[in-house]
Amino acid sequence: MEIKIMKNILDRNQNKANEVRNLLTLKKVLMVNIISSPGAGKTTLLERTCEALGAKFRIGVIEGDITTDRDAQRLKKYNIPIVVINTEGGCHLDSHSISKVLDNFDLDNLDVLFVENVGNLICPSQFDLGETFKLAVVSTTEGDDKPGKYPMLFREAVAVLLNKIDLIPYTNFIFDSFRSDLNKINSQIPLFEVSCTRGDGLPEWYQWIGEMINISR
Amino acid sequence: MHELRIAEDLSAIVLDTALRNNLSKVTKVNISFGQLIQIVPAIFEFAFRETVRNSVAGSAELDIEIVPVKMKCMNCGSDFQVNENLFACNICSSTDLGIIQGKELFIKSIEGE
Numbered sequence: 001m002e003i004k005i006m007k008n009i010l011d012r013n014q015n016k017a018n019e020v021r022n023l024l025t026l027k028k029v030l031m032v033n034i035i036s037s038p039g040a041g042k043t044t045l046l047e048r049t050c051e052a053l054g055a056k057f058r059i060g061v062i063e064g065d066i067t068t069d070r071d072a073q074r075l076k077k078y079n080i081p082i083v084v085i086n087t088e089g090g091c092h093l094d095s096h097s098i099s100k101v102l103d104n105f106d107l108d109n110l111d112v113l114f115v116e117n118v119g120n121l122i123c124p125s126q127f128d129l130g131e132t133f134k135l136a137v138v139s140t141t142e143g144d145d146k147p148g149k150y151p152m153l154f155r156e157a158v159a160v161l162l163n164k165i166d167l168i169p170y171t172n173f174i175f176d177s178f179r180s181d182l183n184k185i186n187s188q189i190p191l192f193e194v195s196c197t198r199g200d201g202l203p204e205w206y207q208w209i210g211e212m213i214n215i216s217r
Numbered sequence: 218m219h220e221l222r223i224a225e226d227l228s229a230i231v232l233d234t235a236l237r238n239n240l241s242k243v244t245k246v247n248i249s250f251g252q253l254i255q256i257v258p259a260i261f262e263f264a265f266r267e268t269v270r271n272s273v274a275g276s277a278e279l280d281i282e283i284v285p286v287k288m289k290c291m292n293c294g295s296d297f298q299v300n301e302n303l304f305a306c307n308i309c310s311s312t313d314l315g316i317i318q319g320k321e322l323f324i325k326s327i328e329g330e
């Protein structure tokens with residue numbers, strides 16, 4: 001006997017993500033799901049962004065961390081609401097864990113919620129968290145071949161931030177191959193070329209994310 | 218790694234469906250995965266085995282269909298299959314596209330008795 005089912009295996013995650021998205025839309029909170037390899041610079045980007053935009057926008061952060069709260073500790077000094085989700089070894093966040101911690105935020109007094117996903121380029125792109133959009137962060141030290149190897153992320157993301165451009169002289173990263181790889185997959189996607197430690201390119205990022213926050217308010 | 222979580226969600230659906238249909242044995246599980254999902258079938262199969270061990274689906278065969286990526290061009294309306302990650306219309310070169318298939322994580326049916 002064959003029993004037809006015809007449904008999305010991740011239905012449970014998707015339904016919860018839709019709930020989260022509806023709630024955040026109602027509360028006019030922009031949620032950015034930041035996805036990168038380990039060490040690409042997600043936390044450093046959040047540090048710089050809090051410094052530059054903390055006075056202008058009400059920022060909150062969800063830190064997805066496998067076992068520690070080190071990234072959250074680094075952000076404490078900005079006096080923003082931060083919640084850590086330990087995935088206990090899991091390689092990605094899911095919508096149920098996001099939904100649970102949203103109670104810890106005063107959503108009526110928040111403009112933007114950054115979610116630092118667990119460092120990984122494949123798994124997190126398949127689990128909708130209910131975010132407004134995904135941001136892909138890649139760094140020059142990982143090589144210039146990432147878009148072609150992880151097309152799903154670069155299709156799903158709404159912007160790409162290429163970090164550590166200060167290190168290009170010390171790597172075999174070729175910007176033109178990166179750009180043409182990315183163009184094949186998603187030619188319309190905005191690309192920010194930055195150094196989160198030296199500051200290059202960050203004003204353009206602040207400008208853009210500020211506009212995104214304003215649109216959702 | 219995400220194979221494990223997806224396998225867990227899959228086996229929950231399989232076991233729930235088996236229970237509701239009074240199956241004493243699930244012989245086959247038919248699923249389809251889009252190419253963009255980048256699931257490694259061998260790892261997935263292994264993860265699935267772990268999650269259904271000692272259940273009515275313990276010996277079920279897993280049939281995984283890999284679905285190629287197909288897009289629709291919003292400019293000229295043609296459909297095309299994406300090869301070598303080139304997301305541009307093969308007729309008019311437009312990059313204004315909608316996805317038709319390739320992101321599936323889909324359970325089609327189960328078979329059993």
Ligand SMILES: Nc1nc2c(ncn2[C@@H]2O[C@H](COP(=O)(O)OP(=O)(O)OP(=O)(O)O)[C@@H](O)[C@H]2O)c(=O)[nH]1
Nearest residue numbers: 037038039040041042043044119163164195196197
């Ligand atoms: N040279 C250089 N180093 C950077 C830059 N941005 C970040 N780093 C360094 O890269 C290392 C990793 O940065 P993090 O911000 O912790 O990276 P992450 O993506 O949050 O890492 P995980 O949370 O562990 O995945 C740190 O030592 C940073 O100081 C940059 O633009 N240039």
Ligand SMILES: [Mg+2]
Nearest residue numbers: 042043071116
């Ligand atoms: Mg970090």
Ligand SMILES: [Zn+2]
Nearest residue numbers: 290293306309
């Ligand atoms: Zn066309």
